[in-house]
Amino acid sequence: MSSTANLSHQLLISAIQSTATDIHFSPYLQKVDIHFRVHGKRIFHSSITTPVYVKLLSYYKFTSGMDIGEIKKPQNGTITFRNHDDLFSLRLSTLPIQSNESLAIRILPQTESLSLEKLFIFPAQYKRIQDWLRHQSGMILFTGPTGSGKTTTLYALLQALIKENSYQAITLEDPIEKNIENIIQVQVNERAGITYDAGLKAALRHDPDLIMVGEIRDRQTAQFAFHAAHTGHLVLSSLHAKDALGTILRLKEMGIQTVDLDQTLISIASQRLLPIECATHLPKRAAIMELMDGELLRHAIHQHSLPAHPPFQSFDHLRRKAYAYGFLSENEVN
Incomplete structure (x- = not known):
């Protein structure tokens, strides 16, 4: 597994263990902040460097079926993610901002069924x-x-x-x-x-x-x-x-x-x-x-x-x- 794929895996596992419904990537000049939405509240998780985020964003766009070369238009995509016996559908959305793109991931459990x-x-x-x-x-x-x-x-x-x-x-x-x-x-x-x-x-x-x-x-x-x-x-x-x-x-x-x-x-x-x-x-x-x-x-x-x-x-x-x-x-x- 590449370092980018491994970072993605660790982020998703951490979000799922936190019972997060969304992951937000917020780019700034020198860094990108990552937040989880847990029980309706936006909670800071960590920061990564801009070069690392660029690779991670390209990885997500490729695996979700988006156009990697398109950076000026909003895009949507989906990825299936499995953690042991639990299956999740990830709904990804990009939004162009100045010199970069923000990314939001909605985490949708597929095996969980509340009565x-x-x-x-x-x-x-x-x-x-x-x-x-x-x-x-x-x-x-x-x-x-x-x-x-x-x-x-x-x-x-x-x-x-x-x-x-x-x-x-x-x-x-x-x-x-x-x-x-x-x-x-x-x-x-x-x-x-x-x-x-x-x-x-x-x-x-x-x-x-x-x-x-x-x-x-x-x-x-x-x-x-x-x-x-x-x-x-x-x-x-x-x-x-x-x-x-x-x-x-x-x-x-x-x-x-x-x-x-x-x-x-x-x-x-x-x-x-x-x-x-x-x-x-x-x-x-x-x-x-x-x-x-x-x-x-x-x-x-x-x-x-x-x-x-x-x-x-x-x-x-x-x-x-x-x-x-x-x-x-x-x-x-x-």
Whole structure:
């Protein structure tokens, strides 16, 4: 193994042992700083010299299928990495900066599979989401910022559904973050003509019971996804939004009409991941969710607000509740 390949291996092992979700390489004039993102926080790991980083970057670009000679345009690539019995998919992204390129690596475990029960701090929220999945058509949205666990939740839901029902399930993803048995997973590739829109049209011809759209990113995808849900399919998807109420405002900005939201949207789960203390039945991070459905959802759609005294638990309320149960430190409440 070359010195560059060995450095890569040691960095990846260190990141995995630290339960990091991302590795950031930040180039400066004389050095490159390496940070790990662990439990949502960016932690300094080490520094390397610029010449060493140039070799490491070329190694990553070559092994992930990027163009080594291209330094002026952002690029993306993927690498498969195995550590003993654990398999990881590495999603690499370069970004041109002055006289160099920065690199970010997302670490996606392929063999780890969290059950739904272990994803949420409060079991009642998990049971409520289970009730949503009994619908045969309509749209269920999971929202939140990048890194809030939306995709992990979607995968866990799909796996739970497939175990209980003989569903024809199709996913449209960019990229496919985890391979799941008994599900048709379609990789969106705009350069090859497989856009979300084209993929959705093709998926509908495959007689699906369930469609998962990895992320609603634009007006066209939003409108087609809602059309699929309106015509008799159960559609699960994710969207970047601040909170549950903000999700409705974002959808309206994307051109989804109030009547379509009212007729098609089953529910919204806006998600946040929190670092957990003293809970052996939970992983090191678990989710709290602002859940919105039924009459509360209808009110929010038509009035753009919540009723004065709604049966609604906000993120602030849920954080205080988690602290009272001993799951959170005081610093995480504020």
